[in-house]
Amino acid sequence: MERILITGALGQIGTELTVRLREIYGEENVLATDINAPAEGPLKGKPFKILDVRRYDEMVSIADEFKPDTIMHMAALLSATCESKPLIAWDINMGGLVNALEVARKRKAKFFTPSSIGAFGPSTPKKDAPQTTIQRPTTMYGVNKVAGELLCDYYFDKFGVDTRGLRFPGLISHIKEPGGGTTDYAVEIYFEAVKAGKYTSCIGEGTYMDMMYMDDAIDAVIQLMETDAENLVDRNAFNVSAMSIEPEMIAREIRKHIPGFELDYDVDPVRQGIAESWPDSIDTSEAERQWGFNPMFDLEKMTAEMINAIKDKV
Structure with missing residues (x-):
């Protein structure tokens, strides 16, 4: 990774991920975006662009200007919010994901997006749920995450986009x-x-x-993205x-x-x-x-x- 574009950079994961990536790859090589500008915190006053991930043309424009070789798509609504706003959740979580994948496809960029233990459901084994298993979630969030995993696999198989992901647990x-x-x-x-x-x-x-503690989660993202592609049997997404x-x-x-x-x-x-x-x-x-x-x-x-x-x- 050399130039990294991050969506949803003001979220729970995005904020700390952006800070860590800038420490490693340089502030000028990591562009943070979100639907609102940072009013406070470690991203205020740093390189930042306003982006609603549902607006494909805006995402294309930012990517054309910044020229990322890696896109980390972190923008999403979380589980409980998705249940109260299911249609908005589908629009943001799935519409935003396909837009970001399209930008990655056109730019031939590596791509990361997080999945979740929410991708599992009541019929998944309760103890030590394996990497590949039954995924029949009963929540809109879970449906989004399963669909997102499959969509990322599709873009890898169909278009050769180097898609990677993690099924995150609760992050602290x-x-x-x-x-x-x-x-x-x-x-x-x-x-x-x-x-x-x-x-x-x-x-x-x-x-x-x-x-999982957030430090471990951030380390896992970077380690996965820096791993040689030939080592990966699975891609979307690893249980962690x-x-x-x-x-x-x-x-x-x-x-x-x-x-x-x-x-x-x-x-x-x-x-x-x-x-x-x-x-x-x-x-x-x-x-x-x-x-x-x-x-x-x-x-x-x-x-x-x-x-x-x-x-x-x-």
């Missing part, structure tokens, strides 16, 4: 708070633990979901995760740092239903075998990092 970060995801509680719980010493979870006790956890497990780790932390529950039926439709855990062995995936953060290490970083902010 102290830099950019999430918005509209089923796994958001696993970020919110740390912020509220530091600020208030207590948290009310919208996800029920005993509900296991895969999670670092831990399968439920709320009480996080609470126990937090209490090692904040002994009086209290956790209670007010379960949101929409998000709970989405969570229960996903596997409890996924098998990451193909990512490990094909390109060396190896996350560095477990729950204990991640919790210490999160609490220390949030304490420095508040």
Whole structure:
């Protein structure tokens, strides 16, 4: 990768991905875009273009000017938001994806877009869901992600576009708070633990979901994109995760740092239903075998990092 165009750069993943890529490849070689300009944070005052990914001509114009050899398409609505706005979700998630793929095809650019554990459904094996398995999601977000995986495979097989992707679990970060995801509680719980010493979870006790610290997620994107194409049997998209956890497990780790932390529950039926439709855990062995995936953060290490970083902010 030499010149990288990023869509959705102000999102939960996009912000930290843009910062890291600029550290590695140079600020002038990484162009961030999103539907709004950054009002604050690490991308404010840096190279940036306004882009609604549904507007193909605008995307073409930006790409023609910047001349990327790699496109990272991060723009999307998240799981819970997709359920409340399914038609808008299809328009943004699928319309934006096909536009970005077309730009990559015409420019002969490498292409990355994230998938999700949301691409799985109730008929997927609940334990150690494999790389290739039944994918019959029951949410608009999941339908978008499965369709996106297939569309990326199509562009690779039909047009030779070097498409690659990861099925992300819940991503946990102290830099950019999430918005509209089923796994958001696993970020919110740390912020509220530091600020208030207590948290009310919208996800029920005993509900296991895969999670990963954001640093590991960003490293995985870069490692996958820098891997020689000949090493890849799969492309769209690799299972990645670092831990399968439920709320009480996080609470126990937090209490090692904040002994009086209290956790209670007010379960949101929409998000709970989405969570229960996903596997409890996924098998990451193909990512490990094909390109060396190896996350560095477990729950204990991640919790210490999160609490220390949030304490420095508040």
